[in-house]
Amino acid sequence: MTRNDNMGPLTRLLMNDAQGRKLLMVLVALAVIIPFCNLVFPQDSFFHISTYTMTLLGKYLCYALLAIAVDLIWGYCGILSLGHGAFFALGGYAMGMYLMRQIGDRGVYGNAELPDFMVFLNWQELPWYWFGFDQFWFAMLMVLLAPGILAFVFGFLAFRSRVTGVYLSIITQAMTYALLLAFFRNDMGFGGNNGLTDFKDILGYSLQSDNTRAALFIASVLAVIIGYLISRFIVTSKLGRVLVAIRDAESRARFLGYRVEYYKLFVFVVSSMLAGVAGALYVPQVGIINPGEFAPINSIEIIIWVAVGGRGSLYGAVIGAVLVNYAKTYFTGAFAELWLFMLGGLFVLTTLWLPKGVVGLWAQIKEKQQIRKAGSAAANASAQGDVS
Amino acid sequence: MSAIPKHIENPYVLYMDGVSVSFDGFKALNSLSLVIAPGEMRAIIGPNGAGKTTMMDVITGKTKPDSGTILFTDTHQQEYDLTRFDEADVANLGVGRKFQKPSVIESLTVFENLEMSLKGGRGLWAALVHKLTPERAAKLDEILDMIDLSDKRDWMAGSLSHGQKQWLEIGMLLGQEPDLLLIDEPAAGMTDEETMKTAELFKRLAQKHSLVVVEHDMDFIEALDCKVTVLHEGHVLAEGSLATVKANQQVIEVYLGR
Amino acid sequence: MRMYCRQIFLALALLVSFTGQVLAAQDADNLKALTSQLIAANYAEKEQLAGQIAALDDERVLPILSALLEGELFYKKDDEQILIVKGDAINNAFSGDAVDVPGKRDKKKIGVNNSLRGELRSLIARAQINSRKESVRLDAAANLLKNSADVELTLVNEALAKETSSDVKDILSLVRGLILLKSEDQAERITALELLDGSLYPEVRASLNQFISGFSEEEIKTRKTEYTAATKSLASIETLVEMNGYIENLYFGLALGAVLLLAAIGLAITFGVMGVINMAHGEMIMLGAYTTYVVQQLMPDHTGLSLVVSIPAAFLVAGAVGVAIERGVIRHLYGRPLETLLATFGISLILQQAVRSVFSPLNREVATPDWMAGTFMLNPALELTWNRLYIIIFSLLVLATLALVLKRTLFGLQMRAVTMNRPMASSMGIRTGWVDALTFGLGSGIAGIAGVALSQLTNVGPNLGQAYIIDSFMVVVFGGVGNLWGTLVAAMSLGVANKIFEPIAGAVLAKILVLVFIILFIQKRPRGLFALKGRAVENG
Known part of the structure; x- marks a missing residue:
């Protein structure tokens, strides 16, 4: 292992990260090939990739970014958030509000100012917190700020009073549960039970067109790449090592003079923003955002992606998110009854036998192979020695 | 940071007066008073539950005392009321x-552990853009040398032996360049040889720093050859050289006699 | 002289009782004769006959008249026996013996028309209010109160004059008040207002409201005494009713608290002793509820008994599953609370799906025994449901039992020892492994018992546990771990807080407020209301 402190901040990101480099190459390849196959080859061609598949993959990528966000705080700083789905959903709602305003007067009631559900509720004017969401830049700012501010306030309170471990996990769960209940209310002005849906277009491009879908897919790939690099930048810095110190021995970090609460708060807010971006990219691809995204079980599922992939390994989180979600798509389609058994089993098995996830398993197997190779090489050498 | 008017004649690093702490009615510290002079090495002994760990907790800001004064003077002769600060501040x-x-x-290397401990750069931004300067690298090499872990600098700290971990932690203390070192049972889990080496190291350190060493191992304390304070039920029972303390009738009753 | 007096007195007493008996015997004969005449009589005659029957002193009068009113009075065609028919049960109207009537056409109904029905109703009311049984009179009076508009004042006055029971008198005088309130005479109206003052019956409130709203601007001035009296007593009634509302809310809150207590108490134990959060705790509750369902299926005719049997059964089922989880999974994860949380969450998913596969994803109905259904009246405006009261008592019983187990048994002692200092307990020879397993079993078993209680309040379905798990966490976090007292206080205060906010803010917002409150609370007291202090915390 070589030291990388004296390299430039950007070069150090991908040195010593062979898997990370591979992951990024795969992502870049996906960004090129999949939209190409979707747009260029005709529908009946062998090489054609359907828009459905592309959107599905785009969805997985959003989950991958979400998994990176969770891994950043759980894998590196030991904060088990059972409420990260809330940040994802907030980002999603911010995007959803922009998309709602984009509908304009094409809604069922033809009201240029108010979204359909507000007309339905007999609201006379747009609530103040909807202002600005007709501007894309403002909505994008909110995609970052809404989860970020919530994470800042929540984290500030929790970390300052040193709420840790399972207590923290439980109150993060309470947070997302409270938001779930809140967003179900019609008076909140976020569409209540039904959420926001029936989107028409984004930045003037129809959401139904393959081109837009392809662009969204590429945006998702880019988001994962950027999210990965940001996280990588953090965890390879000294700040990252302080995070690990906090994870392994919080009081040691304090007695070394590090303000643990600031470090936690920083990484918590960054993570929440990444989750928000993931949610914002998710919504236009699936076409709906509703309070169900706040459900506590969603947040817990994110944890299992990370655990399966490999906690404390950023590319592991990506792999885990894609693997578990692919399995979910497959099994809920083919054997709906089995899926929850599988998911539950995954939780138990990974915690019991795969503390480092598939990435750790892979590393273990490789290590064993090397030992065996080395062993057999040595045996060969000695055997040859005997002969000669 | 509030400076407190100096009212104690002799210079000191640590000044504790009438410090009391209780947990659910149990008096962990009962009007404890203690003064450590600059450059002094002090050994603290006492039976289990005498309040040694609690004493360290109140000094380092982990536990707030119910009453009493805890003052600290740094090398710039600036005086601080430690009860107002938390762990990170005190550090x-x-x-x-x-x-x-x-x-x-445990999951960082020996080198990374030490690097984290080096004085300065505690802020978020500083940590994010931190680069190791040659001077600091040299300082790290020096510490590695002092704690005999130069050849293991890239080992994971978790894979060190118990004694080596103790040394690494001492090394991390040195990296912090503190004026006052509080050391809780450093000899635990060390071989006799390591114990003696540690005692030597402490004596060397005492020339530049002030040390407070809590220990059970009498041989180790003898090797330190310094003033000894005996704690019992949260307050000071006796103070003096090891020989005088050992001869003290009360001490024999509560501690050595057992 | 004295002796004489006594003898005369005795003789008189004998005579009186004798004549009474003779009269009663005569009435019994008359009842038979008069009732039999109903068969051939036309409607006008029937009205007369009914009047004569009602005048008889016999306890069978009321059932016969009621049966006639309800169209349940029949006669057998061959021997003209009078029958009372209730569904499939056919009995002789006089003897009460079951009568075998082979065919549908072998009996005939004794017909009634509307005029006769009206007459019957008033006769029955009169008969009831004159009944010798106090409970019948009380019911009758309550009935009159509900239908005071159709009641004749004379009936009430007569009854009042004869009445001995003060309970019945109270109600009757309210009826009188209600009738007099509509009188043309001012003095009578004022009497009425005096009679009605302070009563909590909704009928009284409604009448007073109506009375007041009947005043015109001018009348308010001209009939000032009446108006002020009426508004005053209405206001005092409203205050009392409002108080009742608070009491009711408190009651609901305590009941919710009891449910929370039952749900959380097991969690508090497992968390307190082992420092692990069991996310499958909700599913233990669900298993308890399903056990109740299964036990009830096995003994369908004994709803009440099945519930009693379910309590130990649910404890054993959930407890056994708990021990299995501890031995199989949690044991391997000690010292890693977050991993335990995840693994037990996985188990909760598996258990949910298992129940879905075995029983179906639909909700199952668990019957409520009669003694738990219905309400009891605290005062005329406040009726409380029995099942809530039972749940409150039950939860306290469970808590008390548990406290006893912890305080008085060896296992309890060992458990507390492990909670406070695990290494020390272990070195004292306590087999911490077994204590852990049994503690987990105990916690899960209590969750199972909570399931029995919940099966009486909500639907039993695979998601039952999920609905309560977050609330249980809140209770534990609020109350502090490893402290039954804390759990009790936390559960009750959260329950009551929820129900107090509810009318102000609505159910959902109330819940959100409580959650936000706890999130803020934990900032101040990161280890709950009744946290352990000192070294135990550092190691935990």
């Missing part, structure tokens, strides 16, 4: 602490 003022159980960051 940054210049008080280093070594735990009873060796507490190093």
